[in-house]
Amino acid sequence: MEFTEFAVAAFAVLGAGIAMLAGLGPGIGQGYAAGKGVEAVGRQPEARGSIITTMILGQAVAETTGIYAFVIAFILIGLANGVLG
């Protein structure tokens, strides 16, 4: 294997790992939203249904950046696989 090919594959896989650091953000954001949701249910148990709906909607939006990172990591691993054949 030529060195450049090896380097491309290695850095692509490394980049995929770095990209997945973005998983931190959605984790913190979703946890914060869930905590606030629990607080809200504790304060107003009768509004449980609409609180959960709103919370999950917010969490889904917060998740977007993590999903983008996952898609990028996936493309990078696909690139490494393609280079290594």
Added chain:
Amino acid sequence: MDKALEGASVVFEIFGIPITETIVSTWIVMVVIIIGAYLITRSFKRLPSGVQNIAEALVEGINDFTVQTMGEKNRWFASYAGTLLIFIFLANISGLFGLWPPTADTGTTIGLGIMTFFIIQYQGIKNKGIGLYLKNILLEPIPILFAPMNIISELATPISLAFRLFGNILAGVVVMGLIYSVVPIVVPIPLHIYFDLFAGLLQSFIFVMLTMVFVSMAIETE
């Protein structure tokens, strides 16, 4: 794992058009929906019994869900929302039956996103009128300067919808593939419940709910 990395493989070709696993699973989902709809609605009675109860509860649930999210005057949207919900849910859980989930392919999800995009734009023009619609895009909040931003944010809506669904389902497929390559027996069973059933239902709900929110934002006239 390798399977998940390569994506849906080509099953056969018709006149040079490659037919991938995605298309085959979509056909299977379509057949299940069509036959299911035919069998369930064939013998409806005035007093519901058996499977008719389930069908009525489903329709009522979707109607209530739409009214709760979009308001009473947008009850008509329930037909589209329900179709989308049933299709995406069945597509998501098709991984349980050994199929490649159609929603783990950008082709399907971007198609769904484009449908939503056109509904949003059509409802915006219809309810605001072409003048106010163009004014909102071109002259708000600063004339002309912000027009590119507004256009990009309109175009980003279907893309983020599509990639959210695609990424979530593909993540499930990849993680399941990893687990199958390490422990092929017993352990994957509870994880299938989470990654296929729970995530599948949740993601279909989120896709439909976000569609409803975007459409009702387009309908609202200030």
